[in-house]
Amino acid sequence: MIKLSNIQKSYKLGKNSLHVLKGINLEIKEGEMVAIMGSSGSGKSTLLNILGILDSQDSGTYFLDSQEIKNLDETKAANYRNKFLGFVFQSFNLISYKTAIQNVALPLQFQKINRKSRQKRAKEFLGMVGLAEWSTHHPNELSGGQKQRVAIARALVTQPRVLLADEPTGALDSKTSYELMELLQKINDSGETIIIVTHEEDIASMCKRIVNLKDGKIVEDKHIKQKLASEYV
């Protein structure tokens, strides 16, 4: 599903440049649930952004679904993001003036799908994250956990190949975090490939594989026995 070879990335900071990713090799198969761990500043988000085509590597190759991601123009990149990738952020990033269902339907709007089918699909996915009754509420009327569920529904509504989540539980208390992980596990069980960036051990332990980043390199990559979030809730 995903194959990274020798990915390098530096940020220019004035005259200096900050070498953030120093040769990342990583292969992720369909249906995996991977946690990317590492201390703050180790390059986790940078890596996830490259995976999400929100940023590009300086060198190295990235294959997504056996297509090489290289030299895409903005429109093509947008279409890839829209169709193949779902992105969930720590800070939810819902659009405040749109209702839950409008937020979920937004990526479909960019695909120019008609309003009626958008509405139907969005409703379905809101139901899947357990928020069917909240569809007409605006983000400011939702709790943190509910907002993140809306964000997950929005990320999944286009039925992407991979769900990317950057510290999705970072803004949530632990009980809500576990509930959210339970949802993500359920989604993964249905076959969706999920990559979660986190620095929390317990969250990582609910995934099936942990990739440890340190100083821009993968220092550890292990498959683990997944802990069921439902046992914590």
Place this chain on the structure above:
Amino acid sequence: MFKRDQWEEIIYTISKNKLRTALSGFTIALGVFIFVVLFGFGNGLKNGFSNFFMNDNDIRVMRIFPTKTFIPYRGLKSQRQIRFENEDLKIIEENFGDYIDGISPRLNRNFLAIYKNQSNNFGVRGVSPEYIKIEKIGILSGRFLNQNDINGSYKHAVIGNLIKQELFKSENPINKFVILNGTPFKVIGVFEDVDGDNEEKTFYVPYTSIQSIEKNNDKLGTLLISVKENISYSSAILLGERIVKLLKRKYLIHPKDRGGIFLRKISDELNERNQFATALQIIVSFVGLGTLLAGIIGVSNIMVFIVKERTKELGIKIAIGATPSNILNSILQESIFITTISGLTGLLFGVICLELIGNSLSESFYIINPYIKFSTAIIATIVLIILGSFAGFLPARQATKIKPIEAINGN
């Protein structure tokens, strides 16, 4: 182009940024408003000046006088007196009717006029019905001459207001008979002439009636021709030359002869007035362009605002798959919406303002009946909207280049 979601977004962002929208919309509305009012004033000034300079239709009238020839030609001697004939009217009408508003002969006479015990000498002019297009005369009562009067050589007279006062006092002169040079003429109308007293001491009678009391000839005096409004100064000059050429051929006058026929061209004033009007138009257009430009800069400003304020939102949209054209369209549509609404508002207020001002400035500023043609106003507004979208295009395209991660993280 405008889908329901787009409307929701536009309505939302506007309602959320009422002040900003109002301020930037105000710039555009003001631009259009100033344009409309100034343009209207320009037109009003033109009206004012043309009223000031031309109290008379004279400016569009050329006169053709028959005179004596200077050069012998085709066996004809020099010093031959030319006289125009009735058929010349028809010939000119047939050949140049497209350029001519009205044509009339003028046989000037001075006759003793008698009514009851009142009498005096007055000017009598034998003219055609079209004379009313040549001289600015307004009918106060009765009517002016018509074609029947000409055909029947009727002894009908249209009298100036001063003659009425002098001969008829408070009596109604219509259908009364006045004796002109011994022949009774029936008064059929009373006119006034803005040119003043002298003109109002005139009788207008059918030119055929003068011909009939004078030995039944068909000779005409001067020919007066008023040129149509839409004929430019230079074409009017050319027209005059062509008419003279035609008449010279008919009367066997040497083409180079400076006598025989004398043409008094339409006034140079027409030319000056045209130039003046053009100068005004240019000034007004410059001012108009300036204000429209200000409006366009206003649009550009709005766009920069919109993009800046919504960077994060745009970043989110890009991250979840909005294409550059999605982003571009949404921003352009919003700005076009604001521009259109504000532009039309400015237009409306400008037109209302002109309407309210009306003729109140005519005394002190010579601005008479300021107006803007509906089409001019609409075109200006449309141009503003189109240029506005062009001006907004750059900031909108900037928006498509937003780096989603930086936008979301708030850098």
